[in-house]
Amino acid sequence: MSAPPLLDVRDVSKVFTMGGVLSRKQIRAVNEVSFALSAETPEIFTIIGESGSGKTTLARMILGSDVPTSGELKFEGRDIAARRGADRLAFMARVQPIFQNPFEAFNPLKRVDRYLASTARRFLNARTEAEMEGPMDEALHHVGLSLKEVKGRFPHELSGGQLQRTAIARALISKPSVIVADEPVSMVDASLRMAIVNLFKRLRDELGVTIIYITHDLATAYYISDRIIIMQKGHVVEMGPARPILDAPQHPYSQLLKRSVLSFDDAGRGLITRSGREEVDTSAEALVKGRLEPAEDGRLVRVG
Amino acid sequence: MADDILTVEGLKAYYQMNYFGVEREVRAVDDVTMRVMANEIYGIAGESSSGKTSFIKVLAAAIRPPFRIVDGRVTYRFNGKPIDVAHAGEDEIAKIRWKHLSYIMQGSMSVLNPVRRVRSTFEDFAFRPMGLKRDAFWEAVEAHLARLHLEPGVLRAYPHELSGGMRQRVTIALATVCRPEFIIADEPTTALDVVVQKDVLAMIREVQQALGSSVVFVTHDMSVHANITDRLAIVYAGRIVEEAPTRTIFTAARHPYTRHLVASLPRIGDTSPKPSLEGRPPSLAEPPAGCRFHPRCPIAVERCRREVPVLEERPGGHRVACFRADEALPAEKILNVEEPLS
Numbered sequence: 172m173s174a175p176p177l178l179d180v181r182d183v184s185k186v187f188t189m190g191g192v193l194s195r196k197q198i199r200a201v202n203e204v205s206f207a208l209s210a211e212t213p214e215i216f217t218i219i220g221e222s223g224s225g226k227t228t229l230a231r232m233i234l235g236s237d238v239p240t241s242g243e244l245k246f247e248g249r250d251i252a253a254r255r256g257a258d259r260l261a262f263m264a265r266v267q268p269i270f271q272n273p274f275e276a277f278n279p280l281k282r283v284d285r286y287l288a289s290t291a292r293r294f295l296n297a298r299t300e301a302e303m304e305g306p307m308d309e310a311l312h313h314v315g316l317s318l319k320e321v322k323g324r325f326p327h328e329l330s331g332g333q334l335q336r337t338a339i340a341r342a343l344i345s346k347p348s349v350i351v352a353d354e355p356v357s358m359v360d361a362s363l364r365m366a367i368v369n370l371f372k373r374l375r376d377e378l379g380v381t382i383i384y385i386t387h388d389l390a391t392a393y394y395i396s397d398r399i400i401i402m403q404k405g406h407v408v409e410m411g412p413a414r415p416i417l418d419a420p421q422h423p424y425s426q427l428l429k430r431s432v433l434s435f436d437d438a439g440r441g442l443i444t445r446s447g448r449e450e451v452d453t454s455a456e457a458l459v460k461g462r463l464e465p466a467e468d469g470r471l472v473r474v475g
Numbered sequence: 476m477a478d479d480i481l482t483v484e485g486l487k488a489y490y491q492m493n494y495f496g497v498e499r500e501v502r503a504v505d506d507v508t509m510r511v512m513a514n515e516i517y518g519i520a521g522e523s524s525s526g527k528t529s530f531i532k533v534l535a536a537a538i539r540p541p542f543r544i545v546d547g548r549v550t551y552r553f554n555g556k557p558i559d560v561a562h563a564g565e566d567e568i569a570k571i572r573w574k575h576l577s578y579i580m581q582g583s584m585s586v587l588n589p590v591r592r593v594r595s596t597f598e599d600f601a602f603r604p605m606g607l608k609r610d611a612f613w614e615a616v617e618a619h620l621a622r623l624h625l626e627p628g629v630l631r632a633y634p635h636e637l638s639g640g641m642r643q644r645v646t647i648a649l650a651t652v653c654r655p656e657f658i659i660a661d662e663p664t665t666a667l668d669v670v671v672q673k674d675v676l677a678m679i680r681e682v683q684q685a686l687g688s689s690v691v692f693v694t695h696d697m698s699v700h701a702n703i704t705d706r707l708a709i710v711y712a713g714r715i716v717e718e719a720p721t722r723t724i725f726t727a728a729r730h731p732y733t734r735h736l737v738a739s740l741p742r743i744g745d746t747s748p749k750p751s752l753e754g755r756p757p758s759l760a761e762p763p764a765g766c767r768f769h770p771r772c773p774i775a776v777e778r779c780r781r782e783v784p785v786l787e788e789r790p791g792g793h794r795v796a797c798f799r800a801d802e803a804l805p806a807e808k809i810l811n812v813e814e815p816l817s
Contacts, residue, residue, distance in 0.1 A: 221668035222639070330755035331523065360522040360695050365739045366751035387668055390698075390741040394749065417743055431673040432743060438701035439721030441516070443680050446673040 175248030176207040177348060177381065178233065178266075183242035185228050185405075201225040201232070202405040202458075203242070208349070210247070213379045215371060217392045217413060219428070220402035226385050229402075230351050233383065234268055235259065264294040264345035271354040273334035277326040283334075284322045287311075287341050294345035310343040313378065314370060332363045339370065343378075350374070351383045356391060368395050389432045393417045401425045406458040411470025421472045427451045479552060480657055480689045481511040481534070486547035486561070488533050501759045503529035503542070505713040508786070513656075516683060516690045518704030518721065520697060520736070522756050526713035527693050528661065534691060535578055535659050536560040536568045551576065553656055574604035577655040579647055579679075581662040586646050587634040593645055594630040601652045619652045622685065623678055640671035644678060651682050658683070658690045665694060676703050697740055701725055706792070709733045712757045712767040715786055719793040729793070729800040731772050766797070774799050 185201040202225070208216060220226040231237040232244055235251045244251045246262055254262050270276045277286060284307065291303040308318040314336040321329065321337055329337065335355065342350050352371070356364040368391050374380045386392055392399060396413035401424070408422040420426045431446045463471040485508055490501040503526040511517045521527045532538060533549055549561040553575040560568055580586050587596050597616055605612055617627045623644055634642055643663060650658060660679065664672040680703055683690050692704055700707050700721060708718040709732065717730040728734045739749050754771040757763055763770055769779040778798050786796040 221670065332755060361697055361736060362522070362739055362752035365741070365749045366753075368741075369749070369751055389669070390743055393743045394741040394746070414746070427670060429743070431670040433673065433676075433698035433702045435698065435701045435725055435740065435742065438725035439705065439707075439723070441680060441703065441705060443673070443677045443702045445677045446670045448670055448674065 174210055175245065177210040177247060178208040179243070179245040179248075180207065180229075180233070181205050181243045181245075183229070183232060183239045183244060185225070185232060185237065186240045199405050200228040201239075204229060204400075204402075204407055205242075206400060206410065208381055208383075210348075213348075213375050213381045214397035215375055215382045215384055215395050217384045217386065217396040217399040218402060219386060219389065219392055219399055221387055221428075223404065224402040225405035226402055227353055228405075230268075230353050230383065230385055233349075234266060234351055235262065260294070265347050266349045266351065267342035267345060267347040269338055269342050269350060269352040269355050271357060273331055273338050273359075274326065276338050277334060279326050281325075282322075283324050283326060283329065283337055284318065287321075287337070287344060290341050290344045306344050307340075310340040311337070313343055313374070314340045316340065331359055332366060335359060335363070335367055336370070339367075339374075343374075343380075347380060349381045349383065351385070353385045354387070355384075357386070357388065364391065371395055389417060389428060401428065404458060406461075406473065407463060407471070408458070408473045409470060410463075412468060415468045416470055421466060421470070423451045478512045479510045480513050481552075481691075482548070482550045483507055483509050483534075484548045484550075486530075486533065486549060487545040488529060488538070488542060488547075489545050490529075490541045491543060492541045499760060502713050502762060503759055504533060505762075507547075507713075507715055509708060509715060509718065511657075511689050511691060513689055514683075514687045515705045516680070516692055516703055518700040518707040519691065519693045519710055520695060520700055520707060521710035522695060524756050524759065525710045526759060527710050529713075530710070531659050531661055531691065531693055533561065535576070536563070536572070551657065572604075573600060573655065574653045575655050576657045577650040577653065577659070579650045579658060579660040579663045581665055586649070587642065589634050591633075592630065593632055593634065593637075597630065597649060597652070600649055604653050616652055620648055623648050623682065640667060640675060643667060643671075643675050647675070647679060647682065651686065651688070654686050654688075656688055658688055660690055660692045662694045663692075664699060665696065672699075679703065697736055709736070712762055713759055714767065714796065715794070716768065716796050717794065718786070720791070723791060723793055727793075729789075729795045730768075730797045731774055731799065731804060732768050734804055772799075774802050774804060 183201060183204050187198045187200055189196045189198060218226045218229065228237065232239050238252045277283060287307045288303045291297045291306050295306055297303040304318060311317055316336055326334060356367050371382050372395055375382060393414065398411060399413040399416055400407050400410035403424045409416055409420060409425045420429050427446060427448060457475050461473040461475040464474050466472045485506060486504055487506055488504040490503060492499045519527050538544060544561045548559050550557050550559045553571060558567060558571060587593060602612055607615060620627060625644055625648060629645055664675050667675060704721045707721045707724045708715045711732050717728060717733045724733060725737055728737055735750065735752055739751065741749055752771060757767055765781050766779040766784050769775040784796045784798050786794045788794055
């Protein structure tokens with residue numbers, strides 16, 4: 172038998188219960204999502220969706236910060252939610268997060284290198300300064316910085332780009348095999364955005380890190396992704412190879428998303444029109460009834 | 476010119492601070508000259524800390540210490556009557572605010588009072604400037620909401636009961652209900668999802684066309700500029716480095732910074748490697764001498780380090796501030812191919 176996949180997500184659902192005793196309301200944030208990431212071929216796996224599509228909840232479950240209501244998430248064949256103590260720490264070293272806003276991820280009153288050192292202490296069991304600084308410097312080199320540049324600096328002394336790179340370096344210290352990046356570029360400027368996504372490509376190609384890239388930006392997703400899943404209200408509506416899907420989406424919701432991407436063909440002509448959201452059936456009933464069916468070029472599309 | 480609704484001449488606006496006897500000056504807006512014509516959408520693009528927000532603070536006449544105007548004039552012309560907001564008194568500005576000059580902000584939640592219904596926010600902002608009787612006022616408000624495809628029912632809602640896109644539409648309705656001649660829009664769609672963003676942009680365009688107003692639209696997102704603006708100014712470190720009809724910016728930009736911005740845009744269907752600009756935006760407290768872009772510019776020469784290029788007029792309403800504007804940008808330089816990891 173072949174080795175288990177790196178990450179195996181099977182029929183995962185998450186239900187949040189809101190309200191009090193009398194007005195209890197259940198919200199299905201994630202509904203029966205399944206996919207697997209292979210251990211042999213690192214890839215950029217993109218999860219696309221609007222706010223409320225459940226993409227962040229799914230990311231939290233992959234990181235082990237949330238427990239699914241039903242279904243299983245396995246990392247290297249073992250259930251993520253069941254890991255405790257040292258076992259959980261070992262898992263956390265292998266699956267690392269990067270957050271949306273680099274300015275909020277760092278404590279403004281602490282020096283940036285302290286944040287890196289605490290990661291080295293925790294995951295590499297480094298005790299002396301030399302033991303910590305080796306891996307820190309190496310991780311910073313992977314993102315185009317060096318320890319000399321960030322040592323002793325406070326977050327406000329670094330530019331947004333340097334901070335987001337430092338946040339990525341921090342995630343690399345424990346030599347993870349998966350990085351979960353939740354909207355890592357939505358808060359940064361255009362030129363910086365490309366620096367970050369180019370960096371993800373290099374991490375995949377040269378360090379063999381699989382990146383789960385969560386975004387609502389279809390253009391960067393097209394640029395770097397190997398596979399994508401498109402989510403709507405907690406349901407996967409289309410998944411498979413990234414470029415064929417984004418070139419010719421089949422599910423009405425994926426088509427709506429693609430139509431809404433601002434193009435440059437008519438730059439300056441002022442021809443912008445509405446998205447036509449009203450014509451697409453975005454009701455939850457249509458989604459619940461539908462199921463994912465295989466279509467051409469290896470993609471799955473939800474049909475009603 | 477009769478067609479201009481706003482003329483900015485030689486505007487310098489600095490943050491001047493004095494800590495323990497040490498003077499510090501941040502030149503957020505440094506020698507800006509531009510004009511906005513009637514019935515057009517004028518875009519301002521730039522990175523964060525390029526001074527674009529400071530610039531629109533001046534345009535909105537919202538200048539508070541330590542920010543102050545050092546030099547220049549900012550003249551609006553409403554009903555043929557000029558008013559220089561850089562030097563006008565508070566009461567003169569209060570007369571034009573909201574009725575002639577209004578503002579669409581980024582965070583809709585910070586405009587709408589969270590503990591009061593939308594109705595009372597409309598009353599607070601618009602009742603006095605519109606100068607109508609109560610019944611006529613609500614009739615006008617409802618007619619305006621209908622223009623933005625909003626039900627009159629939103630007036631009874633509290634802000635938290637509305638979705639993000641709906642709230643942003645309400646703030647647009649609020650900013651345009653007095654039919655102002657001039658609207659300043661500061662990143663109004665940055666926090667929105669793609670589908671909602673497109674609807675909100677289309678709506679801003681529709682309202683602008685219907686009212687014939689002028690809009691100054693600020694965002695760092697070039698794809699938004701491509702779709703909504705008529706003319707576009709690129710701001711770098713407190714200065715306009717290039718200004719042209721939007722189409723020209725996307726097809727025939729001349730400033731190396733603009734050319735880089737346009738070349739780095741990811742597009743669906745395009746898999747070619749995209750460049751990223753190295754370095755960081757300069758500090759506005761100690762901007763580099765000469766052209767402020769020269770430390771990051773791939774084709775800078777000695778002259779760029781010494782002299783400040785002026786914004787020169789070219790044919791087709793195109794202005795560029797660059798000594799090297801006619802030089803070709805070698806592909807390998809603009810692509811800035813990164814070295815492999817060691």
